[in-house]
Amino acid sequence: GADLDVVGTPRMARRRVPHTGSEVVRVRGVRRSFNGRVALDGIDLTVHQGEVVAVVGPSGSGKSTLARVVNHLEQPDAGTVEVGGRVIGRRPDGRPASGRELAAQRRDVGMVFQHFNLFPHLTVLDNVLLAPSYLRIGAPEEIRARAAELLTKVGLAEHWQRYPHELSGGQQQRVAIARALAMDPSVLLFDEPTSALDPELVGEVLSVMSDLAQEGRTMLVVTHELRFVRDIADWVVFLDNGRVLRQGNPSEILRGAGDERIERFFASVS
Numbered sequence: 673g674a675d676l677d678v679v680g681t682p683r684m685a686r687r688r689v690p691h692t693g694s695e696v697v698r699v700r701g702v703r704r705s706f707n708g709r710v711a712l713d714g715i716d717l718t719v720h721q722g723e724v725v726a727v728v729g730p731s732g733s734g735k736s737t738l739a740r741v742v743n744h745l746e747q748p749d750a751g752t753v754e755v756g757g758r759v760i761g762r763r764p765d766g767r768p769a770s771g772r773e774l775a776a777q778r779r780d781v782g783m784v785f786q787h788f789n790l791f792p793h794l795t796v797l798d799n800v801l802l803a804p805s806y807l808r809i810g811a812p813e814e815i816r817a818r819a820a821e822l823l824t825k826v827g828l829a830e831h832w833q834r835y836p837h838e839l840s841g842g843q844q845q846r847v848a849i850a851r852a853l854a855m856d857p858s859v860l861l862f863d864e865p866t867s868a869l870d871p872e873l874v875g876e877v878l879s880v881m882s883d884l885a886q887e888g889r890t891m892l893v894v895t896h897e898l899r900f901v902r903d904i905a906d907w908v909v910f911l912d913n914g915r916v917l918r919q920g921n922p923s924e925i926l927r928g929a930g931d932e933r934i935e936r937f938f939a940s941v942s
């Protein structure tokens with residue numbers, strides 16, 4: 673497959689929220705502090721089935737902490753995170769989940785990081801195969817076929833035998849996306865997936881993300897990339913000081929939503 677280099681045409685036909693679909697991610701009253709410093713100060717956020725939600729805001733506003741709390745890489749001090757109706761980190765009876773139960777819950781949340789976080793000693797294919805093979809999600813030949821299909825989807829079918837250091841940043845990030853998809857999660861989380869890339873490589877990653885959005889994948893994306901907010905997101909949440917300052921549709925938020933801080937923010941990143 674040829675490497676992709678442009679973002680798909682704007683998705684004019686995509687419906688805009690509020691959606692009536694089921695709630696895939698439901699964050700309620702989440703607080704989190706680090707050494708007395710508040711990172712999340714009572715966050716409420718809902719992501720519906722098939723919805724693409726962008727999270728934007730200044731550095732230090734709590735975006736990464738929010739993504740990590742949804743994946744339970746961080747535990748909230750207060751409040752709850754539900755994915756697919758189950759409270760992350762808890763059993764149905766409200767008691768804390770065991771490590772094994774937590775691992776099962778996390779499988780439902782695919783995560784893509786700013787710095788790719790691929791396993792450097794594994795080939796592209798093995799990076800994608802690792803989790804489903806370890807967790808025995810299907811027969812080995814099914815897992816391989818699915819991995820090959822995902823690498824084709826992200827435009828890297830011919831690179832399956834390579835190692836991460838042999839690839840560009842944009843290619844590595846596309847492998848990371850294929851890896852996140854390998855467990856067929858009900859939601860994909862991205863934390864600034866294009867901000868470590870050289871500018872000429874951003875488009876190929878946005879293009880893959882645009883395809884996923886078109887397919888109806890449920891996505892929560894922390895990003896400063898205006899093209900993503902404008903052309904791909906259905907809904908935008910603007911964080912400031914650990915709180916949701918405003919949320920709304922992209923055109924509303926990109927125009928500042930009546931808040932001078934938001935206007936200044938978009939002026940500074942554009």
Ligand code: ADP
Binds near residue numbers: 709737
């Ligand atoms: P953003 O991703 O929007 O830049 P973060 O979620 O990374 O913001 O950080 C929010 C606040 O929480 C910042 O003040 C940051 O310094 C603090 N913080 C985040 N993670 C940690 C941590 N592991 N230890 C201490 N402070 C942290």
Ligand code: MG
Binds near residue numbers: 735736737
């Ligand atoms: Mg961050």
